[in-house]
Amino acid sequence: MAVKIFIATDRLDSVLEKLSTKIDLWIPALLKDDKSGPTGFVPYEPGKAVAFDRQTTMSLKKVLLPQVETLLRFEYRKEPEGAINSTLAVEDRREARPTLVFGARPCDVRALTTLDRVFSNGPYVDPYYTERRKNTLFATLVCRQTDAKCFCSSVGGGPADMEGSHLRIVRTDDGYIVEALTKEAQSLLDNLGDAPDASREKQAAEIVEEVSRRRVGDLDTEGSAEAFRKRFEQTDYWVQMVSQCLSCGVCTYVCPTCYCFSITDEAENLKGERLRSWDSCMFYHYTLEASGHNPRPTKLERYRNRVGHKFSYIPERYEGLLGCCGCGRCIRSCPVSIDIRQVVGHLKENTNE
């Protein structure tokens, strides 16, 4: 069983092709024919270029929590004659195949701890997510492309953080060194390549060492849970911070820890399916009640909830775990440049003002 292999840059595609015969493979790729265009995780196809040069626009969340998934299909069956008796047939759509995400980033993998808490760790276990989660391995890149919007170190992670990952990818001058971090990952590397030579191994070790020392971001989240509670009622604060918010769903959809979903039954005539789809707390309909009342009628309440959820409710509920992995996607993609670090950072300033 191979523990560590070297893949030369020009061999990456053939290695991935081989790998894809062993396991369902997802890679980060360009979503548009423009090298600076949007990127996201997609199922591997031969010849498809891996977009390793930057963090993906969309997180890898969709591998485990698709934007829309069919939970079940149903069909009413009618008796041919006594049409009155119809019976409901339900088809369970749970399925999970062994999957490898090649080229994840530490922040993205770390984000899964939040999703795990919600979907897998009880008291209610979501079988769809959990089955996929169990069957999915992550080959994670030691991240050397952090930018001014990254702040993973501020929220408990780090650019070389391998927690939750099964393989580590280190990008060297002429290729990639892929190292299995868990037993189950080792067999994946069989027959994919040779062990790296000493010089490359040395370079890789230096990179890991160097990246591990980096502190990415300077947001102080200490005490933010409490500060948030104090700020909760201070409308002025939220007016000041997020008046420019458009109430769109970009931040939540690109966010790797946002997991909110909606369930709808879509039926035509006698057949239908139950869909689970991403929802966004930025949307009016998210909290719209059947009575027509909406407890969060404006973007202020909605944005406040997003901040509160990540930096107050989740940590208070799950022993200090933050609902944010510091990937910075919401800052990068926000159409009006709202910076969540500012909103969280200012929570503690002059709380009593």
Next chain:
Amino acid sequence: MTDSSPRSSAPADQTAANTQGIKIVGFLCNWCSYGGADTAGVCRFKQPTDLRIVRIPCTGRMDPLFVAKSLIYGMDGVLVSGCHPRDCHYAVGNFYARRRMEALKLFLPFMGIDTRRFRYTWVSASEGQQWQKVVTEFSEEIHRLGPNPGVGPRSGENSKISNGLR
């Protein structure tokens, strides 16, 4: 009836083979064109069978999005028909419709949807023969165009293309 009557000028009955699968939806105003289609029926003017008619009160009720929705979700043809301009039962409904339908007609091809699959026309309740002509010509056009390729699969989940560049 003489030989030049509309009955005999209608096409021979469509064979099962070429009607199969082609579906055309018609949005007809209740006062004129639906009546025109009735008149055509009363006069036994033979027509192709592909058309399925939705009765609407007035072409003014026609949201262009009904047409867009039908074509996007795979109807092979969409026909909108109402009272002749100035004859609207509601006086001006078809004036609104005319602008909206025309704008859509010009817009569809930009999105890659064949605009020949959409036609709007004015047929009065007395014009059974005109209705026969409209239906026959439009159906023939759609048969020539064949099934609507649509814009993509109606899957619940991301389409195959959405997993990246093709």
Next chain:
Amino acid sequence: MRIGVFVCNCGTNIAGTVDTKRVASEALSFADVVYATNYMYTCSEPGQQEIQRAIGEHGLQGVVVAACSPRMHEPTFRRAVEKAGLNRYMFEMANIREHVSWIGNDREANTQKAIDLVRMAVAKLRFNNPLFSSKMPVNKRLLVIGGGVAGIQAALDCADGGMDVVMVERKQYIGGKMAKLDKTFPTIDCSSCILGPKMVDVSQKENITLYAASEIESISGYIGNFTVQIRKKATYVNWEACTGCGLCTEKCPSKKAADYFNEGLGAARAINIPFPQAIPKKAAIDAQFCRQLNGKKCGVCAKVCPVQAVDFEMKDSIVTEQVGAIIVATGYDLFDHSAYGEYGAGRYPDVISGIQYERILSASGPYGGHIRRPSDGKEPKDIVFISCVGSRDASVGRPYCSGICCMYIAKQAILTRDHLPESNSYVFYMDIRSPGKNYDEFVRRAQEEYGVQYIRGRVGKIYPRGDRMVVQGADTLLGVQVEVEADLVVLATGVESSAGAGELAEKLRISYDQYGFYMESHPKLRPVETNTAGVYLAGACQGPKDIPSSVAQGSAAASKVQSLFAHDTIETNPQVALVNERTCISCGKCIQVCPFGAIQWKELRGGIKKAEVLPTVCQGCGVCNATCPPKAIQLQHATDNQILAEVNELCA
């Protein structure tokens, strides 16, 4: 919802080319359908009972009938399901006759189409809601537009029934075309003797308000509550004061005014009363010919008028009337024969139209009832009548039959013989259309008793020879060319729609055919109704008609009005737009586009404004629904969800 589907065989009308049994059994597999059957004649009494039985037995909450056009029997079935306790709007029809069985013979394709149509109807029905009418008061006043014989009949019938009637006539007198006629076929009774008393009745009934020399300016509102603006044209004579003494006419120095009443055969004065029996018997000034009004020094009439009724400063005025129903009886016009170059295009004074001849025959006409020809005043000896001038001729855009010409030619030929026993009358005809009571006998009398010579064939040319006219044509029965030298040629000009019929139709929101005749609701079963509730038709405005038919239609329209006015209130149509205030974004686009002004702002608590529909004003066109961006305004019974349901069924 528990839905029942009833597929009608309509004898063999549907079952002949649609497998109705299969349609019913397929319907049973649709969502919510708990009962489906086919039936021989669903609209028959037992057919309706079968629906009612099934509603009770299967607890149906909605019914689909697949049969003929809903324009035919939707009201029938709505009543039937209502009797069984369902709301009438929990009903849908699939048109599998006019739209399926009658337009194709392919049984398989037809059956498939019928199944689709039933599926769409079921899909829509699943989104139907019970709808309820509200009641609103009926203003029991009638507006009659047009004071010809049809309008007069309608007005008198209603006035006799005790209703208030407003009559608007564009000309300065009532009586229409009939007032110009000498005698009427087939009885040869005097036109003014039978029409005159009716005209007098109109002027004398206290509950008839007559606006002559007036036109409809605008109409708003809806059945039971129309508001009509009437433009009273300036007559330059105060009719309140005018006694009809005629002194002004006598003294008027402008003696060459157009004599419209006599079809240009005589000359009138600029101020005149068109004919002695005119109702209202009031003078009016023809501004075109009045010296005073054309800047010349005159004013004679004003000086001689014993009651100072002449008012040269008079302007058009607008009066507003509120009515509950409208009868349109605007009549017809006669074809202008100048379109026929081969008949001289109106250049020959002795080639005249039928209505001109009618005035010549009339004792009150330009020649005092003596038959003379216009060119030189001589008595004609040979007179040729030519039928179908502007009728049954697609080349002049008049492919239809005018229906009256054959008869009035026969009448005029007979009268000619009565007046001039020595004269010879010839009639060139294409076919003789004489289907009315005693009509064919009348034509025969003309031929057999009065010796009128009927020549079947078209006239190719008329030209002068000396002081006579040569009529060249073919006798298609004998197969020879014929040439008749005549002193006078009478062209039986056909009927065409009244000038301005289209504009009036737009004001009334009724439709008209390509020739300008108004469309009835149903050519057989609703001949005097229009598609606009509360607006009815009488007379030749709906199509060419003779006097008996026009009078009958006048009475028919009047009876429709009387049955409407028999109720104090009428039920509103609940198929109107409705605003969901929760999703209304107060953009006001619905208010902007509504053709009826049926939507207004409603202020909620806190000053928030939302759109609100006035259900009695809303006509249910749905323009607002198509326009509303968040679809907060929904046209009941044609909601987005209902239309989408039908579309989705097809796209599925």
Next chain:
Amino acid sequence: MLETDRIQLHKLVEEALPELDMMIGWTESCDPLQTTPVFIRDAKLISKLTLGPFCSQNLAGYLVKPPALESVPKDAKPIGICVKGCDSRSLVALIQEKFISRDRVRIFGIPCRGTIDWRKVAQRVGLSDVKSATVEDDFLVIDASGTTHRIGLEDVLARKCLGCRYPNPIIQDVLVGQVATPRSSSLETTYRDVDALDNKPIEERLAFWQSELDRCIRCYACRNACPLCVCQDKCIAETREPRWLTQRVGLPEKFLFHFIHAMHLAGRCTGCGECERVCPMDIPVTLIKEKLNKIMEEMLGYSAGLDPDGVPPLLTFNPGETEI
């Protein structure tokens, strides 16, 4: 020049602020290539106001979208707002549709020489971290990853700016800076991109939109950023009553959503390009509306946002136009 304009703006706002309920303008954000909208009630913040090619956001929408105005009573003082040429057209359209009355806004008109598309900058300087960006004459000077890049402004302007016919505000109370020269005066230039796509075979157009719209994640940023998408929370893309769309993310849903957006904007879109700018997936959504704008101009001779007394052409009719 920019600096002079900035000082002039500060001065004008300072004078006006006491009579204003608040001032809406732009200020610098964490991203050197983009500003962020700022809402000023406190005179101390006036100095933060900025203008120039980084001020890409169209602020007109904030006037009608809650809660910016929700808490403001009817008789409140007017709101000050900075508008570029294209933004002013949105404002005109909103005034025209009576979403805001003219006397409720104090318009600080800003002639515009084009705004910067950060994606185009990214294409030039790579994806490295942009530390700072400044404008020097006709150049954008960027410090990214320790390297200084000097790029012609022309090369990084937003697509919509290249065919701009109205760089100067249509309406304003005060004008800040010098009047700008339009880049285009013809339909051909303005709708160059539309025509380019239109000139391709229909199959290619379909394939183009399939691949573009396929990226759509239905985040509704395009809709929410649009100043004339006044339905907002009540948008039929999200309601089930009526139910036009499901939550599915197949191509038909995405096509229909963008049709809804486009048709609702037909004859109303002022071409500000916000929908395209905000799209996280870089879909050229403004192009869709540009096509309809072109249709409206050619068919009905109407261009939105130019006349406060005009009526959007699909909300009215003309019985005489038999040629359409």
